[in-house]
């Protein structure tokens with residue numbers, strides 16, 4: 001599996017793009033920064049978008065991508081997946097013909113640019129040969145992470161945004177992960193803020209990993225607040241984790 005890190009930042013600054021992870025060419029996890037990073041050709045290849053939750057930094061590119069498709073007259077359609085409450089929020093507050101045109105009806109309801117598809121937590125679907133299962137995580141709004149497995153049994157879990165979430169590992173961690181892509185937004189000194197806003201610090205990450213039935217082969221850290229990235233990086237380096245990498249925009253993860 002080849003995952004291109006389009007964006008992995010916990011805030012937006014030049015060179016720091018909100019979360020989007022491209023699996024091969026057609027599947028994206030979170031849509032924080034598709035249209036501001038990928039060129040037209042790469043944008044038009046996207047067919048499936050899995051959203052972890054409806055916070056703006058994870059859905060920001062969907063309206064612009066839909067607009068680029070209709071203007072480009074490519075006849076492309078995109079399926080957008082998440083759990084029902086997330087789909088409901090996107091439908092009600094984003095594609096409501098006020099904030100943005102309703103691309104679930106454009107150009108016509110049968111061939112609409114966006115097909116919103118509700119998933120059930122814990123229930124697997126298959127897309128392009130990958131098994132994808134959403135599992136609930138801990139965030140102030142309804143949110144899931146995605147367990148993805150290829151035909152050869154390689155698997156990764158992308159948490160999206162999460163605070164401490166033991167229940168998730170009980171369900172999604174029954175077998176060893178080849179890669180865990182996990183939120184660490186704040187330094188250890190901001191533990192309380194991290195917990196109330198549903199994120200992790202380096203210490204909280206270590207506590208999560210200690211509770212996993214199987215330690216992941218590799219840990220990739222995402223969603224750092226750029227304002228604290230040096231502090232967070234120094235704290236992460238002190239953890240007794242051998243295969244830990246702090247992601248940067250433009251990285252490639254090979255599993």
Ligand SMILES: [Zn+2]
Nearest residue numbers: 053055139161
């Ligand atoms: Zn969030």
Ligand SMILES: [Zn+2]
Nearest residue numbers: 055057058161
């Ligand atoms: Zn976020």
